[in-house]
Amino acid sequence: MATLVLLTGLSLSGTPARAQEDAVLLVANPDVTTRRLTRDTTRAIFAMRQRTWPDGQAVRVFVLDNNHPVHARFAKEQLSVYPHQLQLAWDRMVFSGTGQAPNRVRDQEEMRNRVANTPGALGYLEREYLDDSVQVISMD
Template sequence: MKTSKYLKLIIGLLVLSLSAAVSASDAEVIVNADSQVLHLSPAQLRRIFTMRQRQWPNGTLIKVFVLPNQNPLHQHFCKSQLNMFPYQLERLWNKLVYSGLSERPVEVYDQQQMLQVIAQTPGAIGYIGKGMDIQDVGVLLITISEDDSNE
């Protein structure tokens, strides 16, 4: 009897962990439609999210938006796109803020809010889960590849 309770608990935990993994599917980088940027190299993306690149090639200031550290999509984005853990990124932001060299990215509550603020903010960049509808929202999907023609 006790074994079946433990088995149900383990199965329940596995289902929860799988659903978290599914919700953290591939992240796609988006920008405000007026930014005129369609491609970034991984190095450029990392410089932007580590607050080292502050302007787009056309001179527009970059405004970075992120999800909370605990969000599975944020964790996936940090690991897969930036090659760092969320806590490492957080430490870097804190160091820049406390030294007066930069501001923190703006944290948004969820992906829907991410879409809204990026569409409304010139120079904005952020990320959403793959497959989210961005038609007629005012954002562009960015391709990330090693082609450094924009650098």
């Protein structure tokens, strides 16, 4: 007799299902032609070291406040850095005059609206905030 074993809480990829549902996703303005970014490129864009999309269009980066839990999760889970490390990189560029910090937004609704209405924009949202006004960018 065969035994059926159910692995509750796991997706087909082996990632906990809850983690997939709670994932913070990379989102872009619909006019962005790039559909996939590597983790390194994404990290460079959010550290404000890379200022253009692979096709040459200017990137406009939007982030939540450093102490917002979604910002912390995005930085740690998707970029593999701590929020304070990003802030140090931004401060260094601003104070040295070599760059600027990303655009800050209050909440995920403002994030979605600003990304949707800003050409070349990139940000992040929890799945529940997604709609047709933004596109999800896959990360390798």
